Amino acid sequence: MSTITLRIELHKPTLAKQVMYQKMTEMNTEFANWLLLHPPINQATSKIFKEFSNENFPSAVVNQTIREVKSQKKNQNARTFRKIWCCFNNQNLKIEKNCAFYTVSFPTLEKRVGVPVVAKSFQVAWLNKIINGTVKQGAGKLYQKKKKWYFAIPITWNVESTQDExxxxxxxxxxxxxxxxxxxxxxxxxxxxxxxxxxxxxxxxxxxxxxxxxxxxxxxxxxxxxxxxxxxxxxxxxxxxxxxxxxxxxxxxxxxxxxxxxxxxxxxxxxxxxxxxxxxxxxxxxxxxxxxxxxxxxxxxxxxxxxxxxxxxxxxxxxxxxxxxxxxxxxxxxxxxxxxxxxxxxxxxxxx
Ligand SMILES: [Zn+2]
Known part of the structure; x- marks a missing residue:
């Protein structure tokens, strides 16, 4: 099993979108820290978010964050999170090709959005492999670096060997x-x-x-x-x-x-x-x-x-x-x- 992480830049998101991504990150971080102190986390489902806030936060992200907090707790290195970027599993983060352009779509605070990405020449082959299913797409992380927004998407593939070899x-x-x-x-x-x-x-x-x-x-x-x-x-x-x-x-x-x-x-x-x-x-x-x-x-x-x-x-x-x-x-x-x-x-x- 081989893995690499694709880092795909979102193509010029509008200011409104950038503000929303920022807000989602902050809410997600606060929610993660609230979860840390919330005792019955083992059976937690995305419904638990309702106890935290009335906002319409995507349950896809909630599920990923619950998983993350659980594993941190299990490893006993659970301290306050400084920042937890929003993650989306492969059912919620879809990569598509429209004519010559690649887009990613994912749920946000308002609705599902489809946004164009900057596909560098060396990434095109990987993106096509995700779309045609020859590689497996892991949970993608929406993050910001140097004023640009990206998705980090781990992809894995099997090269004719059993998984744990x-x-x-x-x-x-x-x-x-x-x-x-x-x-x-x-x-x-x-x-x-x-x-x-x-x-x-x-x-x-x-x-x-x-x-x-x-x-x-x-x-x-x-x-x-x-x-x-x-x-x-x-x-x-x-x-x-x-x-x-x-x-x-x-x-x-x-x-x-x-x-x-x-x-x-x-x-x-x-x-x-x-x-x-x-x-x-x-x-x-x-x-x-x-x-x-x-x-x-x-x-x-x-x-x-x-x-x-x-x-x-x-x-x-x-x-x-x-x-x-x-x-x-x-x-x-x-x-x-x-x-x-x-x-x-x-x-x-x-x-x-
Ligand atoms: Zn590099």
Whole structure:
């Protein structure tokens, strides 16, 4: 099960609407704080709102707030709420497409409203998936940031795995040969010693090349291949052991076919090409070691895995070397870790 949160901006809401959204947020917060002190919350239904106020507040929001307060109480971190944004479940928050425009409709203090949204190019595919039902829409939150109003809508989808199966995503790189993530937990496998050793082999061969010692060059190449193979065996063993000890059911890696077959890799990291055969070998080793112990192995499409943030924002400029910084929301992350998380989520689907 994979999740991302779409943050969709409402397109120029009128002042009257903005005032109403603000009022709804305030009422919702006051209601939540009233609920906290109201003892019989366990059997509470949306009717309880009548005891709090005579206003015509949408029962869809009331139900979500009751749920939120309940879970806060259960976790015993129930203090006064500073702000509780209004939430709407998928039956009450509808996303629709009218000609070229996308709209969201939801109940408010007055009536149900349908408002246009700003659908960024990278969000269109997700919005279409919500509309045609290939992804599941969670409860959407109406919130304000920097004078703009948004809906934060978590969406989840199944990539052919059972719901509670743990998934490990692996991203291969240079500085870190491999980064493996299981949910938010991650482990880095350093590649610096590999890079320096391979540089040594290369420089030795350059010298031999000048001396035209063809046999010696071949010998050095074979030696390097054996050394690299040994490294790949060790790293793949560590990765699969890590997967076993964490109860992982599925390991996902990028489909490297493109990297092998074309001169130019899709990744921004140009050094990848030089290492393509060893990456491919590492992938092979991880795959058979995983399958040997009954862990399923899946390849995912590599598109956008390095460019997409956890909120679904996608831009080439988000990745800069080892740093990932989303231009849209400012989310920062280690670039390889971000890649590994996206590989785990299979954000561009499984490779076929
Ligand atoms: Zn972002």
């Amino acid at each position: 743990k998934i490990m995503g692996i991203d291969l790189g240079l500085r870190y040969l491999a980064v493996a993530s299981i949910g938010t937990k991650s482990i880095f496998f350093k590649g610096s010693h590999v890079a320096s050793s391979r540089r040594r082999y290369a420089s030795r061969r350059r010298k031999l090349g000048q001396a035209k010692k063809r046999q010696a060059i071949k010998k050095s190449q074979d030696k390097e291949s054996r050394w690299m193979k040994d490294q790949n065996h060790k790293i793949s063993r560590q990765i699969v052991n890590h997967a076993i000890s964490n109860g992982v059911g599925v390991i996902r890696m990028e489909d490297l076919t493109d990297i092998r077959n074309t001169a130019k890799s899709k990744k921004t990291d140009p050094g990848r090409n030089l290492h393509s055969w060893s990456f491919y070998q590492l992938k092979e080793f991880i795959q058979y070691k995983a399958e040997m112990v009954g862990i399923r192995f899946e390849l995912v499409n590599p598109e956008y895995t390095s460019q997409t943030c956890k909120n679904g924002h996608q831009a080439k400029a988000n990745r800069n070397g080892l740093k990932f910084r989303c231009k849209e929301c400012g989310h920062t992350c280690h670039a390889d870790l971000n890649g590994a998380i996206n590989v785990g989520k299979a954000i561009s689907g499984l490779a076929t």
